Amino acid sequence: MRGYFRRLVAACVDRVGIGTGLRWKLSAAIALVGALVAVALSLVVHNAARVSMLDNARSLADERLMIAQRNYELSGRLNFPNTKINDPELPEELREKVGEGRRATYVADRPGGSPDIWAAVPLKNGQVMSLHSGFTDRSSDILKDLDRALVIGSIAAVLGGSALGVLIGGHLSRRLRKAAAAANRVAGGETDVRVREAIGGVVRDETDDLASAVDAMADALRQRLEAERRVTADIAHELRTPVTGLLTAAELLPPGRPTELVLDRAKAMRTLVEDVLEVARLDGASERAELQDILLGEFVSRRVAAKDPDVTVLVVHESEVTTDPRRLERVLFNLLANAARHGRPPIEVTVEGRVIRVRDHGPGFPADLLAEGPSRFRTGSRDRAGRGHGLGLTIAAGQARVLGARLTFRNVRPAGAPRDAPAEGAAAVLWLPEHAPTNTGSYPLPPQ
Template sequence: MKPFGKRIRRRRALRTGVRWKIAVAIAAVGALVAVTLSLVVHNAARVSMLDNARDVQMWRLVFAQRVYETSKPKEPRFGTKINDPALPPQLDQLMRDGRRGTYVQEHRSGPPDVWAAVPLANGDVLSLHVPFADRSATIMNDLDRALIIGSVSVVFGGCALGVLIGGQLSRRLRKAAAAAGRVAQGNTEVRVRDAIGGVVRDETDELARAVDALTDALGERIEAERRVTADIAHELRTPVTGLLTAAELLPPGRPTELVRDRAQAMRTLVEDVLEVARLDSASERAELQEIALGEFVERRVRALDPDAVVHVVHESWVNTDPRRLERILGNLLANAAKHGKGGKGGAGGTGGPVEVTVEGRVVRVRDHGPGFPEALLKEGPSRFRTGSSDRAGQGHGLGLTIATGQARVLGARLTFRNAAPEGTPDGAGGAIAVLWLPEHAPTTTGSFPILRLAD
């Protein structure tokens, strides 16, 4: 049975550039104008030449009439005829009315015939007809050829002009899109108007000014929210510390443990919020030291999670901030331990331990849990959003946010992916967080790390 409801059909979009759209539009308009003018010029020239041929034919006939009327015996001369049976009906009607005239008789093939006829005093009709001059036909052919060449030249010239104009517009739009992309990545100091440049002002500049105004407004709003968050967290630090100190004075017991646990959780949350606010302010600076990355990661992981498995595939020396790197590792390990070992793949289950792999300047942290939520993979970590209940049903969503912010301070990149698609058996998938330290950092070998996908 077919499901009830409307079926949504997605239309395939034909992707083209502004440059070619403008070029095609100008070429089409040029072709239309060229064809129209060519037809007008062709018809006007043909009519003018036919009118001239009719005047010449009438002049010749009048001359032949004078010669006919003054000669004895009267005989038609110069190709004229008396009462020609082939006289067109239109001229025959004029002759009955006692009027002289000319007529162009068209044929399906070949040039037309030009007729001229005059009525005589005795009621006869003197007529003359000759085919349209070959020279005139040659002139018309040459004119048509020139019109075709001109029309083709206009179309190609318009197309080239459209490509030139459209290329400039397309280039400005691409620069604006690239600048807007950098703004979307968090670089609010970029100005789209400065990026597109140019002397001529058009609608692209209006778009750039609108994007810049939007960026400024969003930046002010984000900065205001950051300050409010930092102020609230800072004001909460003192009472939370006092609450935690007071909890230590309570008598032993289950209620006391609950109070201490919640007070400690609140203190951790306040510290995390303050750290996020500092990272958002872009005022954090890394204190770089040269360290052996594999040895450092192995030592810190052993201290943070003794059950984790560490593989150093390729050792490298890098310039980085050890304190911030340790913070990133701690948050990634805590997230992996919480979601990779908890639940179905929890400690004592079949999920397996957390795996940490070091290859050159790349550090991978993998668990064997249900994997990252789809929203996190598409949009990245977001504060106070923990995702679905199977992956992140508890916590505040600040751990990965802080890790991403600290990686940004180090000039590194933190990416997230799942080891296997959804629907695989428990323990067969898992989440993988990959930390890419800056490539310009010096190494003992001077080589780049070999990157392999986790099994």
């Protein structure tokens, strides 16, 4: 029964279409329950009052009939109001009871009107004396007043229940929204945020248990990530010395094709170790930008020309920005290297205000990168895989985070083409912040 009632309430709430939050759903549920209880109680009270009044009316009619019977037996004539002998309108049910030789009363309901009260008794001469009366006006007025009071009380109960639901639901909703906001801040990298402290409150309830569980989960994940970062950094740091020695020894080998292969692999290993160390430092969130004022278009043009003269640079709108040139160069070069390695020429760099776009004309970014962002040691689909370790874009995203910038990725398709149409290139967009970064991990929204 409880499960059926719960399903009934949920179905009614969903049918009404209430989807604005826990506050209004809880208010609607309490109002619905209050309305059902009020209607049920009103019907019970109305029927109980009506039955009680009818019983009193029948008792009064029976007493008056007994007085009329004694008067008739003493005087031989009817001298009591509303009494008759062998009344043809006597209800058949009452006539059958009187035929059994006993006094009886009967209530006849009239459609749309007050009920009729009948009382009858068999006389010694075989005739039937009956008394016919109606429901008194005073009783009808009392019943109407009672019904009016029940309706007003039911409305008040529904409104009071709704207000109570709004208050309770609002309090619970605010706590849950605070918990969600704090959890999002934790997910954004703010390690000093505690969900339990964010929701506040004096009364402990299930929301506090949820907040404590989220805090415990965040602490466990933070410790695990920190342990993984330390292991990665330690391994890369330990590999740094032997790799450097290997590269030095390879340079002393006699010239030839085998020496070139060894040097190439040793340099690739040294680059990998340096990249892993950089990723570990960026994961530690301890990096800080060394800010300078630069002209963004001129800076990008000079750096790209020195890196790869074949890349086209278009400065749509020049702007002066406050950023870290070394880290910005690192982001730019990694994006260019990714485009050259996985895309196809021509590679184009566009500077518009504080926005830098790097576009190639290759097969586009893989779907998992567009959905989840760069991930270390994952290079994507077959079209853009097979070379590299997936660290270039990871480092670019980490350095952008230190700059307080936002790095986004998208595939370029013809206007009006469906989403599953083949891409005509990949575009990485770096959004530099309007103000200099004050701490790491800030993600400004791109301009509309």
